[in-house]
Amino acid sequence: MRKVLTFENIILNLKRFWQKKGCLLFEPYNSEVGAGTFNPATFIRVLDEKPWKVCYVEISKRPRDGRYGENPNRTQQYYQLQVILKPAPKDIQKMYLESLTSLGVKLNEHEVKFVEGDWEAPTLGAWGLGWEVWLDGLEVTQFTYFQQAGGVDLKVIPVEITYGLERIATAVQDVGSMFDLKWNNDLTWGDVYRQNEVEFSRYNFEESDPKLLTELFDQYEREATRAFKQGLVYPGYDYAIKCSNVFNLLDARGVISISERANMIGRVRSLANQAAQLYITSLPGSTEEKQEKND
Amino acid sequence: MIDFLIEIGHEEFPPSFLRRTADDLTYRLEEVLKRNRIFYRSVRTIYTSRRFGVIVLGLTRKQKPQVIEIQGPPKKIAFDEKNKPTEKLQGFMKTHDLKRTEIVVRKTKKGEYVCGRKEVAGGLTEDVLYEEIPRIIQSLEFPKTMRWNASGTRFPRPVRWIVALLDRRPIRFKYAGITADRYSMPNFHFSYKPIRLEKPREYMNFLRHGGVVVDPNERRKLILKRIKQAIGKVPGKPLYTDAMIDELNCMTEYPEAVTGEFDQKYLDLPEEVIVTVLKTQGDLIWLKPTNKFVCVFSAKKKALQNVKKGYTRVVEAKLYDAHFYYQNDLAQGLEKMNEQTKGMMWLKGLGSLYDKAFRMSKFVSVFPDGDQAALKKAALYCKADLLSQMVREKDFTSLQGIMGGHYAAVSLKDEKIAAAIKEHYLPNYVGDALPRTQEGAALSVADKLDNVIGAFLSGNRPSGSYDPLAVRRNGYGVVQVMAENGIHVSLFTMIERLLGLYGKKLEDGVMKDFFSERMTRYLADAGSRYDEIKAVLATWQGDIADARHRCQALAKFRDKTEFNKLVIGQKRVRNILKGSKETGAVQTGLLKSPAERKLYRTGTRALTQLEVLLKQKKYGEVLELLLSMREVIDTFFDDVMVMCDDAALRKNRLALVRYINDIFIQYADFSEIVIEGEKS
Numbered sequence: 001m002r003k004v005l006t007f008e009n010i011i012l013n014l015k016r017f018w019q020k021k022g023c024l025l026f027e028p029y030n031s032e033v034g035a036g037t038f039n040p041a042t043f044i045r046v047l048d049e050k051p052w053k054v055c056y057v058e059i060s061k062r063p064r065d066g067r068y069g070e071n072p073n074r075t076q077q078y079y080q081l082q083v084i085l086k087p088a089p090k091d092i093q094k095m096y097l098e099s100l101t102s103l104g105v106k107l108n109e110h111e112v113k114f115v116e117g118d119w120e121a122p123t124l125g126a127w128g129l130g131w132e133v134w135l136d137g138l139e140v141t142q143f144t145y146f147q148q149a150g151g152v153d154l155k156v157i158p159v160e161i162t163y164g165l166e167r168i169a170t171a172v173q174d175v176g177s178m179f180d181l182k183w184n185n186d187l188t189w190g191d192v193y194r195q196n197e198v199e200f201s202r203y204n205f206e207e208s209d210p211k212l213l214t215e216l217f218d219q220y221e222r223e224a225t226r227a228f229k230q231g232l233v234y235p236g237y238d239y240a241i242k243c244s245n246v247f248n249l250l251d252a253r254g255v256i257s258i259s260e261r262a263n264m265i266g267r268v269r270s271l272a273n274q275a276a277q278l279y280i281t282s283l284p285g286s287t288e289e290k291q292e293k294n295d
Numbered sequence: 296m297i298d299f300l301i302e303i304g305h306e307e308f309p310p311s312f313l314r315r316t317a318d319d320l321t322y323r324l325e326e327v328l329k330r331n332r333i334f335y336r337s338v339r340t341i342y343t344s345r346r347f348g349v350i351v352l353g354l355t356r357k358q359k360p361q362v363i364e365i366q367g368p369p370k371k372i373a374f375d376e377k378n379k380p381t382e383k384l385q386g387f388m389k390t391h392d393l394k395r396t397e398i399v400v401r402k403t404k405k406g407e408y409v410c411g412r413k414e415v416a417g418g419l420t421e422d423v424l425y426e427e428i429p430r431i432i433q434s435l436e437f438p439k440t441m442r443w444n445a446s447g448t449r450f451p452r453p454v455r456w457i458v459a460l461l462d463r464r465p466i467r468f469k470y471a472g473i474t475a476d477r478y479s480m481p482n483f484h485f486s487y488k489p490i491r492l493e494k495p496r497e498y499m500n501f502l503r504h505g506g507v508v509v510d511p512n513e514r515r516k517l518i519l520k521r522i523k524q525a526i527g528k529v530p531g532k533p534l535y536t537d538a539m540i541d542e543l544n545c546m547t548e549y550p551e552a553v554t555g556e557f558d559q560k561y562l563d564l565p566e567e568v569i570v571t572v573l574k575t576q577g578d579l580i581w582l583k584p585t586n587k588f589v590c591v592f593s594a595k596k597k598a599l600q601n602v603k604k605g606y607t608r609v610v611e612a613k614l615y616d617a618h619f620y621y622q623n624d625l626a627q628g629l630e631k632m633n634e635q636t637k638g639m640m641w642l643k644g645l646g647s648l649y650d651k652a653f654r655m656s657k658f659v660s661v662f663p664d665g666d667q668a669a670l671k672k673a674a675l676y677c678k679a680d681l682l683s684q685m686v687r688e689k690d691f692t693s694l695q696g697i698m699g700g701h702y703a704a705v706s707l708k709d710e711k712i713a714a715a716i717k718e719h720y721l722p723n724y725v726g727d728a729l730p731r732t733q734e735g736a737a738l739s740v741a742d743k744l745d746n747v748i749g750a751f752l753s754g755n756r757p758s759g760s761y762d763p764l765a766v767r768r769n770g771y772g773v774v775q776v777m778a779e780n781g782i783h784v785s786l787f788t789m790i791e792r793l794l795g796l797y798g799k800k801l802e803d804g805v806m807k808d809f810f811s812e813r814m815t816r817y818l819a820d821a822g823s824r825y826d827e828i829k830a831v832l833a834t835w836q837g838d839i840a841d842a843r844h845r846c847q848a849l850a851k852f853r854d855k856t857e858f859n860k861l862v863i864g865q866k867r868v869r870n871i872l873k874g875s876k877e878t879g880a881v882q883t884g885l886l887k888s889p890a891e892r893k894l895y896r897t898g899t900r901a902l903t904q905l906e907v908l909l910k911q912k913k914y915g916e917v918l919e920l921l922l923s924m925r926e927v928i929d930t931f932f933d934d935v936m937v938m939c940d941d942a943a944l945r946k947n948r949l950a951l952v953r954y955i956n957d958i959f960i961q962y963a964d965f966s967e968i969v970i971e972g973e974k975s
Binding site: 071072073074087088090093094097107108109110111112113114115116118128129131134135136137138145147156157159171174176260 | 306309439453593597598602609640
């Protein structure tokens with residue numbers, strides 16, 4: 001049998017690749033998030049004009065996507081490898097293609113297709129333009145030039161590259177199910193996570209307590225607001241993230257109506273926008289001052 | 296003669312407006328060349344997913360020389376008595392660097408003036424292009440743009456290189472932080488090494504070696520050829536549209552094709568599901584009715600096996616999901632899904648989805664045609680599929696209604712109900728198909744009208760660009776389906792009935808205003824002129840299909856001179872009636888002159904005929920009839936003084952005019968028609 005690149009080595013290769021491109025190797029956030037974008041290393045750091053290059057793995061929790069471990073390609077929890085480069089380098093597309101090569105994907109033996117995708121994170125007041133990247137038809141990455149975050153127009157445009165690690169690994173290892181991915185030479189992804197999937201699917205869909213979650217949402221929202229009033233960006237934003245996760249849990253439980261859903265998304269977005277505003281206004285030296293200096 | 300190449304290299308462009316953008320660039324470039332008197336033999340537009348541009352062959356090296364005339368002072372102050380140039384003229388000549396031989400006299404409306412007339416040599420084409428090309432690029436318009444670098448330039452996707460080559464010389468203008476040069480880029484599946492171009496004529500060939508077929512027409516043919524080759528002897532009919540091939544053309548640089556196949560068991564799924572899966576997975580082409588599909592891709596031929604395996608896997612996974620949802624939905628049944636709509640809020644303050652469906656099931660008795668029992672039941676179940684697993688999945692939300700139809704066929708075992716549910720979202724967009732069954736059309740109108748009224752009642756009225764619930768589109772849909780499916784129910788009756796079912800009220804006129812706008816838009820789209828629409832709507836009673844027929848008949852008559860005279864007559868009538876409030880009946884005893892009596896007789900006869908013709912909706916004949924009254928009316932106005940001194944006579948004549956007017960406005964208010972040359 002041919003030697004496969006294990007899941008953990010895929011992660012290592014990508015980290016090494018981006019480290020060589022000058023990225024700071026960061027770590028996941030300590031709270032449940034739906035995407036690596038929520039991590040302050042992305043959401044907060046893209047707001048200012050200072051250069052920032054970072055690479056980290058994030059656990060993405062999407063309660064609605066749970067399938068009790070029965071769907072080969074869909075789970076309520078998976079890994080993303082998140083790369084932020086600010087400002088976006090002009091040869092970024094080439095860099096990205098090289099990162100695929102670092103995983104043994106030869107461009108002359110595969111099709112890499114950039115499929116138009118306008119990206120939007122409504123709970124973060126963020127949007128950008130870019131693509132889904134398909135490797136032989138499988139979406140393995142989202143590639144986005146951020147235009148706005150926390151409702152703020154970004155002055156320096158960052159590029160966000162988000163690899164779906166399990167997706168790309170199934171392509172690299174040539175397996176049909178993410179549960180069959182070789183994590184290392186002894187264990188599969190399924191060995192590590194199947195039970196977790198079964199239990200969380202049951203919890204998310206059947207057992208979570210909507211009343212408690214609704215209360216938590218309200219309380220987290222209040223605490224976020226209180227922290228912002230004290231001028232505390234990170235602690236306030238931390239509670240905004242918690243709101244977002246609680247919202248996802250409620251959504252999965254199927255207890256929020258269409259219009260209530262829009263309302264709650266709006267409330268989380270408002271918190272994210274406050275965090276962004278507060279961060280910008282608390283930067284040393286206002287934009288005007290800086291401009292004078294430059295002149 | 297020289298050649299010119301402009302190529303704007305970018306990251307993958309949105310396919311929906313790539314072609315338009317490339318055509319626009321060509322158009323603007325040609326305009327600039329013409330305006331600057333630069334001649335050329337031919338132009339060719341090129342585009343792929345990663346570049347667009349123009350090749351111009353056989354350009355002149357210089358602009359054509361031009362004679363210009365500059366107006367100077369009036370002749371009488373330009374020359375003295377001895378015909379010598381005055382100081383004024385000398386000043387003019389100095390300012391514009393003119394010789395005495397270049398001074399001519401021109402006659403103008405304001406008298407004779409001197410002019411400086413000189414020949415200006417043409418500038419270099421190169422200089423013109425250097426100036427103009429960045430401006431042309433800047434003037435391109437896009438539906439959506441982004442920023443990506445410090446230049447702050449807005450473009451649909453980042454521009455990464457620009458080739459601007461005039462014969463052997465690059466025109467090094469700057470745009471978006473890039474300096475144009477002679478280097479293009481190949482297809483990245485082939486290489487990442489820039490392609491150096493010595494001259495434009497090398498371009499197509501060199502790029503082809505780099506894995507790029509730049510000519511869109513050639514590439515489109517190649518796509519179709521590749522599809523044919525891939526199919527080979529596989530049976531089945533390739534299911535694709537021109538739009539699909541166009542989109543593929545905008546997403547490729549070097550098309551290849553391969554077939555894939557999925558498990559036979561998925562052929563149990565409704566066709567629409569299979570088509571949706573294949574479409575969203577990259578415009579894959581189904582070889583109906585087999586379990587095979589064709590995938591057009593843009594990479595090296597060597598990738599064929601990986602592409603086949605990859606797409607097959609993705610398609611299988613999607614079909615697996617779809618199959619899973621479908622089985623679960625069938626096991627659950629439409630009845631249970633409908634039960635769940637009770638827990639799903641529709642619009643804030645207006646109850647659940649079930650409440651909406653229930654209201655619609657009461658409402659549909661307003662429609663006289665079709666199978667009333669089936670229609671009522673279809674209304675009651677038409678929102679159930681929104682709670683199906685299939686439609687709740689984002690890849691399949693577009694199958695709302697369609698899935699409901701399938702589930703209804705199984706659960707309710709009634710084809711009429713199934714068809715009505717299936718069709719009731721139609722038309723989804725402008726140009727979409729209309730419902731084909733009577734029940735489907737009725738349900739479509741009921742749903743859309745309910746959406747409109749619901750939005751108005753729940754504080755979601757459209758205003759300006761704000762229309763989150765697409766109320767305008769729904770309103771337009773009501774009008775279109777009523778008109779084209781020939782549903783002759785008064786809109787106002789429907790609105791009243793529906794508001795009654797809501798148990799709520801809206802301010803007077805608000806619905807009428809809203810629908811007048813939708814009607815105007817619709818009738819204009821259907822080819823009517825605005826004054827015709829205005830004339831018909833002025834006396835409209837609420838039957839939408841009828842209004843359309845009246846407009847159509849009106850259009851056929853309006854070119855006749857007779858018709859114009861009729862309209863002029865009606866305008867006179869309107870003016871005469873403007874100040875009068877008389878409403879009494881005509882007293883035949885007071886009809887003094889023959890012209891009056893004749894008009895009254897003609898009117899009475901016409902009225903009887905009119906009622907029959909209107910009932911039969913023979914609008915051509917109605918117009919013939921009205922037209923036939925024209926002469927009698929004209930004679931009346933020529934012979935009879937309406938506003939005479941005798942109060943009783945005046946009153947009776949006004950009553951007669953109104954009597955005639957009332958006949959006309961049973962069809963339309965003809966005085967709204969604009970006569971050519973008339974100031975409105």
